[in-house]
Amino acid sequence: MCTLVLLRRPGAPWPVLIAANRDEMQSRPWKAPGRHWSDRPETLAGLDELSGGSWLGVNDHGLVAGILNRRGSLGPAAGKRSRGEVVLEALEHAEAETAAKALGELEGSSYRSFNMLVADSEKAFWIRNEDRDDGDIDVFEVPEGISVFTAYDVNDPESARVRRALPRFRIAAAPDPETGHWSAWENLLADRTRGNPADYGSAINLDNGEGFATVSSSLIALPADPGRDPVWRFAPGKPDEAEYETVDLGVG
Numbered sequence: 001m002c003t004l005v006l007l008r009r010p011g012a013p014w015p016v017l018i019a020a021n022r023d024e025m026q027s028r029p030w031k032a033p034g035r036h037w038s039d040r041p042e043t044l045a046g047l048d049e050l051s052g053g054s055w056l057g058v059n060d061h062g063l064v065a066g067i068l069n070r071r072g073s074l075g076p077a078a079g080k081r082s083r084g085e086v087v088l089e090a091l092e093h094a095e096a097e098t099a100a101k102a103l104g105e106l107e108g109s110s111y112r113s114f115n116m117l118v119a120d121s122e123k124a125f126w127i128r129n130e131d132r133d134d135g136d137i138d139v140f141e142v143p144e145g146i147s148v149f150t151a152y153d154v155n156d157p158e159s160a161r162v163r164r165a166l167p168r169f170r171i172a173a174a175p176d177p178e179t180g181h182w183s184a185w186e187n188l189l190a191d192r193t194r195g196n197p198a199d200y201g202s203a204i205n206l207d208n209g210e211g212f213a214t215v216s217s218s219l220i221a222l223p224a225d226p227g228r229d230p231v232w233r234f235a236p237g238k239p240d241e242a243e244y245e246t247v248d249l250g251v252g
Contacts, residue, residue, distance in 0.1 A: 020056055115153075
């Protein structure tokens with residue numbers, strides 16, 4: 001389970017703002033965002049060293065893609081392809097709309113279930129694979145405003161994490177990449193408070209005490225001006241313990 005929060009505000013200088021915490025087994029090896037794939041020179045993403053795929057990345061065209069497991073689908077499964085491949089596939093496209101169309105044509109039953117975001121400065125899409133028998137993948141355009149992606153449907157009130165995070169992000173001051181003001185969202189990503197006291201997974205920054213925890217955190221901004229580069233701030237650990245640093249995207 002992970003959390004990804006998207007703020008869409010068309011017409012703003014930074015129309016797409018993203019906050020994301022990655023939750024994973026702490027023993028699973030990974031590398032911080034970089035250009036890890038020689039055959040994908042325009043892709044910059046975190047590397048899952050076990051699968052060779054990624055959970056979150058951007059490309060030189062200003063497209064961002066991030067994937068989350070759906071309920072009951074943590075970890076790999078025999079006969080299923082790695083979901084991290086789907087992020088890399090999305091980042092082969094220059095625009096969110098074409099990426100979403102291509103992902104919607106994948107055979108969903110080849111993967112364990114997932115939720116996914118693909119976004120550029122103009123459009124954003126939620127890709128839902130419920131691993132149904134028919135293999136179909138659903139594609140929905142994401143509206144303006146705040147959307148919270150978890151292991152449930154987007155903004156699903158059945159999720160205690162959504163119930164806690166959604167209203168807080170709606171009232172929090174949005175990051176300002178121009179001035180470097182990110183503190184309100186940083187504080188929300190660092191919050192260990194559980195939406196349901198009995199459920200460790202209802203916290204946005206979690207730790208079950210048995211090796212499964214939030215292992216990294218990201219803040220991403222996409223500019224409206226195509227002449228400017230995106231901004232990616234990455235914390236290589238729990239966001240209340242690790243410092244965010246700006247990722248060198250090496251573009252522009």
